[in-house]
Amino acid sequence: MEERARDDRAEIRDDVLNLEHGHVADVVEHLNDQEPEDAAELIGKLPDERAIEILDQPEFEDSAEVVANLPIERAVALLAGMSADRATDLLTEVEEPLRSELLARLDPETRNAVSHLASYPEGSAGAIMTTEVVSVPTTWTVGDTLRHIRVVEKSRETIYTICVLDPKTRALVQTVTLRRLITADPAAPVLSAARYSKPITVTPTTDQEEAARLFSKYDLLAVPVVDDAYRVIGIVTVDDIIDAIFEESTEDAQKFGGMEALDEPYMDISFLKMMKKRAGWLCALFLGEMLTATAMQHFETELEKAIVLTLFIPLIMSSGGNSGSQATSLIIRALALGEVKVKDWWRVALRELPSGLALGAILGTIGIIRISVWQMLGLYDYGPHWILVALTVGTGLLGIVTFGSMSGSMLPFLLKRLGFDPASASAPFVATLVDVTGLVIYFSVAVVILSGTLL
């Protein structure tokens, strides 16, 4: 595996020696490994078409540098040739005053597209769509459409999904795929190649995660983005959706791990930036967890009388956190996949209550057995009331694991209801929540069971 990867890499290097003919993704990888100025110089020497192709790759890191190092006329020409969504992303990285100057020199059509695209919030369909759509009126034939596609192909991000518009209102009537077009009768009206009565669409504010679910459900290659009047303002393509899914999964995983999403590859992010993303949540959790010390202080008398109880504090607390972490990860994914909605919270509660009780009963039984075995084999002496101690630990586990499952499964709903990202219900967050309550549950159980004997 490692061996093969090295071979591939060697071949790729040979390929990109020829910047003009290597696969553009490999060229980008090669350029990313170089100093930004060197990359800019190399791109400056390439013909326009190839330079545009490289700049159009979202993976290329030094696009702002390239534009800054080129004569302004050339920079404008390259921007105009790029897909509008990538040109927009590039321009946000260019510093002022160059940015305004470039914008001012762009042709009105591109400038318009760029300023529109820049206005959509990150993570929305509007932010990942491009404005270069193939659209034809309903009055055209299949043959007309195919001829049109051949003419405009170079300047469109996708030609596999064609929007058919009402010739008067320019509203979207239907989408047809290239696949159906090339097998249809060229003399037939273009709508004859359409399949379903209603095209799948999104709006510019549709969440990219929601858009990704549509791609998955309907096996789409592209989806038109429409405004309120059902006019097509852009199109989201499957390659951007794949990047969005990877990005969202990474963000969710990092949030679930108990930190802010990095938004940059782990090896590339600066040390200080990473500290900021990690220290914030770590401190917040630490402050929350301080309540455990307060809870412990509250039960100080019980602690002094029955030190044997302290032996099981870590065991009990962690079990609550673990069951909570399981429940949370289940519900975060179910929400992300659209398997459950916020209004289903009570259905989930009805599943998690028996789950928590069953899991708590299992762990509680193991805990009682552990104490009994150690006591009877003489491995440790839990005192004359060891049976009651074992019972306290068992009952405590039952209560805490149940509480962990319930709060772990409800927290993502609560966060979503309050407008936060449910993925912020991280494993450490749930553990902290359960730790504090868990201590109170444990000591309360102890007071009930052990009062009159140890306490």
Added chain:
Amino acid sequence: MEERARDDRAEIRDDVLNLEHGHVADVVEHLNDQEPEDAAELIGKLPDERAIEILDQPEFEDSAEVVANLPIERAVALLAGMSADRATDLLTEVEEPLRSELLARLDPETRNAVSHLASYPEGSAGAIMTTEVVSVPTTWTVGDTLRHIRVVEKSRETIYTICVLDPKTRALVQTVTLRRLITADPAAPVLSAARYSKPITVTPTTDQEEAARLFSKYDLLAVPVVDDAYRVIGIVTVDDIIDAIFEESTEDAQKFGGMEALDEPYMDISFLKMMKKRAGWLCALFLGEMLTATAMQHFETELEKAIVLTLFIPLIMSSGGNSGSQATSLIIRALALGEVKVKDWWRVALRELPSGLALGAILGTIGIIRISVWQMLGLYDYGPHWILVALTVGTGLLGIVTFGSMSGSMLPFLLKRLGFDPASASAPFVATLVDVTGLVIYFSVAVVILSGTLL
């Protein structure tokens, strides 16, 4: 948002009243909500082409029931019409002896494809590929190829990526896209429409996660699967890759939450199955966490002398777990995205050591401040040696957070090196690992700092 979703749903319901013309994904959703027997009966009444289209959807849940309820000749006809990868999945769900009977009656070509596909392990490119590929010899022109595509379109999963083969060896020479074909000169040789010198391919054993990374990097719509002799044995399409990415993210999230992957939607899985997936890890972690009780027993003398130390046990343990959870989620994602490789472990260690020290210093300082403020404001009395107690807590935090970051970041590498899934390095797993060691670190620090005073 909720409001709009409800409207959409009502429209969808109207559509699927007409099973024949609604969008197939909506029809499948509708059928999944019904009893399997009813769904089977409805499909039995549809024309072959539509029935095949529905059975071809991986989201359709009752396909085995449908096949079992149909006359065997019709079942065989539908299977032969389905894409080979879906027919294979369907047949694995059909019970014996019906399965063997169906296989025996299939035409040799389909039977061959099915038995080949069934042999690839889950999660491999072989398991998600289909065998219906459009391939043409290098000797054909663009026009020949387009005519061929029009003829075979109906029986191929994708026609957007065409494999060009050596006419003698049948080895893959190049891939061309439909996009380039329809804009190329029909009289030119088919290879004139190819772009790069080397096609992107996978082997049947390539991991589906690795394949997904290729789709993301090279913006692919499909990738040919080749054998050792570079002969095309199948093709993986982007819709299957999207499903695979969703599936892998869900599996990773659930594993990271400290359980086995469910492999079924949360609301659909049976209670007992879910218990099995959750109880296993929960018990394993519980048994591991029992070592904390052993560690506490070991430090019993110190505990009795200085009960004040117990107050901070939950706080200190959880901080180690939290920093470990952050580091683990970072590294699991970086490994999944291919940002770091196993051989980079020492680079990561060199980043995590200073990260852990910095984060530990921050939390340690907050801890010392907390104790000092409480003491000086008279909120709680930590005894005459409170400064030493604060120092113990602060130093303990520094050590434990550093240890948490280091072990949390190294565990995924270790698991991957040993051949396990790095995502099994769950937040609860890391927390358990750090809890036990954390207690030992804390008490060791206490012995050094407090010996002669409290201890």
